[in-house]
Amino acid sequence: MATNDKAQGRNQLRVGRLVKAHGLKGALKLELYTDNPEARFVTGAEFTLQVPEASPWHGKTITVREYRVMNGNSVVFFDDIEDRTAAEGLVRAILWIDQDDAEPEDDAWYDHQLTGLDVVRDDQVVGRVVRIEHLPAQDLLIVRPTGADADTEIMVPFVSAIVPTVDIEAGRVIVTPPAGLFEELPEADADEQPPTEAS
Numbered sequence: 001m002a003t004n005d006k007a008q009g010r011n012q013l014r015v016g017r018l019v020k021a022h023g024l025k026g027a028l029k030l031e032l033y034t035d036n037p038e039a040r041f042v043t044g045a046e047f048t049l050q051v052p053e054a055s056p057w058h059g060k061t062i063t064v065r066e067y068r069v070m071n072g073n074s075v076v077f078f079d080d081i082e083d084r085t086a087a088e089g090l091v092r093a094i095l096w097i098d099q100d101d102a103e104p105e106d107d108a109w110y111d112h113q114l115t116g117l118d119v120v121r122d123d124q125v126v127g128r129v130v131r132i133e134h135l136p137a138q139d140l141l142i143v144r145p146t147g148a149d150a151d152t153e154i155m156v157p158f159v160s161a162i163v164p165t166v167d168i169e170a171g172r173v174i175v176t177p178p179a180g181l182f183e184e185l186p187e188a189d190a191d192e193q194p195p196t197e198a199s
Contacts, residue, residue, distance in 0.1 A: 041067035
């Protein structure tokens with residue numbers, strides 16, 4: 001699921017991460033954060049790069065030359081990236097694209113749409129989304145549990161297995177978290193003996 005970054009004062013959608021150089025002609029394998037890569041990675045599409053400040057690509061954009069699926073992998077070529085060495089300088093970069101609020105993608109929301117939503121489990125409100133954190137592997141919903149103090153936060157992986165439903169109009173997200181994410185698991189009773197077969 002992709003969300004936006006407003007650090008630069010405009011809505012942006014995270015659509016992919018460059019995971020490794022592919023071949024010798026500057027191609028890069030792509031981890032997709034979009035349901036429609038053929039529309040996002042068209043020739044001429046321009047992306048803002050999220051890279052460390054020390055990178056020569058920091059603060060720059062990059063333009064798609066060609067997008068392909070090769071042996072089941074999404075592969076992208078960019079303008080001015082002509083060989084493997086240049087491609088390796090972009091490994092782990094995250095790609096962001098300007099996105100108008102009026103054209104949302106399926107399963108893609110902006111941070112400001114998610115912040116403040118109630119978090120519902122088994123028809124009970126268990127918390128509220130206070131912010132989103134974007135990590136290279138996945139996004140996290142940072143949730144303040146109902147009745148907790150301001151310093152208590154739960155990190156909920158923003159993946160469909162744990163957050164199957166986002167209902168912006170109803171003001172809620174539905175979660176199906178693993179045991180222990182929202183509550184302490186009871187400790188096993190040390191005095192309890194395992195059952196034995198009757199003789």
